Amino acid sequence: MGTSFAHDTGRIRRYDIFMTSAVDSTHPPVRLASAHGLATITQEGTVLDVWYPGPCLGVLNDLEPQTGELAALAVEDTARGTRQEVISLTINLDVAPADTADVWLRLHLLSHRLVTPNSINLDGIFSHLPNIVWTNFGPCLAEGFEKTRLRLRSRGAVTVYGVDKFPRMVDYVVPSGVRIADADRVRLGAHLATGTTVMHEGFVNFNAGTLGVSMVEGRISASVVVGNGSDVGGGASIMGTLSGGGKERISIGERVLLGANAGVGISIGDDCVVEAGLYVTAGTRVSLPDGRTVKALELSGVPGLLFRRNSVTGAVEALARTGGKVELNTELHQN
Numbered sequence: 001m002g003t004s005f006a007h008d009t010g011r012i013r014r015y016d017i018f019m020t021s022a023v024d025s026t027h028p029p030v031r032l033a034s035a036h037g038l039a040t041i042t043q044e045g046t047v048l049d050v051w052y053p054g055p056c057l058g059v060l061n062d063l064e065p066q067t068g069e070l071a072a073l074a075v076e077d078t079a080r081g082t083r084q085e086v087i088s089l090t091i092n093l094d095v096a097p098a099d100t101a102d103v104w105l106r107l108h109l110l111s112h113r114l115v116t117p118n119s120i121n122l123d124g125i126f127s128h129l130p131n132i133v134w135t136n137f138g139p140c141l142a143e144g145f146e147k148t149r150l151r152l153r154s155r156g157a158v159t160v161y162g163v164d165k166f167p168r169m170v171d172y173v174v175p176s177g178v179r180i181a182d183a184d185r186v187r188l189g190a191h192l193a194t195g196t197t198v199m200h201e202g203f204v205n206f207n208a209g210t211l212g213v214s215m216v217e218g219r220i221s222a223s224v225v226v227g228n229g230s231d232v233g234g235g236a237s238i239m240g241t242l243s244g245g246g247k248e249r250i251s252i253g254e255r256v257l258l259g260a261n262a263g264v265g266i267s268i269g270d271d272c273v274v275e276a277g278l279y280v281t282a283g284t285r286v287s288l289p290d291g292r293t294v295k296a297l298e299l300s301g302v303p304g305l306l307f308r309r310n311s312v313t314g315a316v317e318a319l320a321r322t323g324g325k326v327e328l329n330t331e332l333h334q335n
Helices: 065-071 101-112 145-153
Strands: 004-007 013-018 031-040 047-053 080-094 132-135 138-141 160-164 209-210 214-215 231-234 285-287 293-295 305-309 314-318
Touching: 031 065, 031 101, 031 293, 047 101, 047 138, 065 080, 080 101, 080 138, 138 145, 214 293
Parallel strands: 013 080, 214 231, 285 314
Antiparallel strands: 004 013, 031 047, 031 080, 132 138, 132 160, 285 293, 305 314
């Protein structure tokens, strides 16, 4: 168990975690993460965003030079009704987030590739994230935004990128070795491995992403991970866990091809192909070469399969793959 408290030092707010019980061999080690960040806060005290340029696993050293650089950026914006503060934060990754600044650090850790999707506690994050209007002048509270827009117009045209709880990843983190054709299609908290290419119709949600070189032209929903060498074809869809009551975390193995406009609601094993236009849900009835018919869920994670729809009978079939392995075009992934 642990407790935390905050104390202010001018514009630097520090949060510290102290362990109240000794760690012994019968308990797993506590996983901590820390960062210095720049928070945007409304006059009423609502945290709109926090930028953590250099998060790390473990505990921070005492005030690093970075806090001085951030302090120089801590300014007030009367038009948006906000101020910026430098915060220093240490969190326990195995317990639920405590507040908005905590959530933002976890999202940064994912996009900085310091942790992988589904490896840290994200329980209750939506309750800590206000609805934000993301503009070219920075984040604004959605409530009363038209008055804020009026004040901002003195600076020029106001562009609204979206109204959402999550921002675009690239406005806070640009991971090395990736290509993102449309910044609006990748949320902060996405995990993009080196060599990943996300084309214009690709989408990657928070707590989801790629674990190796991948082509993403379809949708990777929350909690979904895609293995090395796989191709999510144009318009393809992978079910997540955010809506519809689904609890199954879906993974796409290595060297997998999801054809254009295909979809899956089960995990797909290594070296599999899902035919273009075929949607395989957990309850889809699938015919096997031995004459049996099973629910697709029974084939979840099985490697080396071709999922297709028989063009004569209309039945969904799963056959052993006999062709060559799925190979990506290496020139498209030298990012």
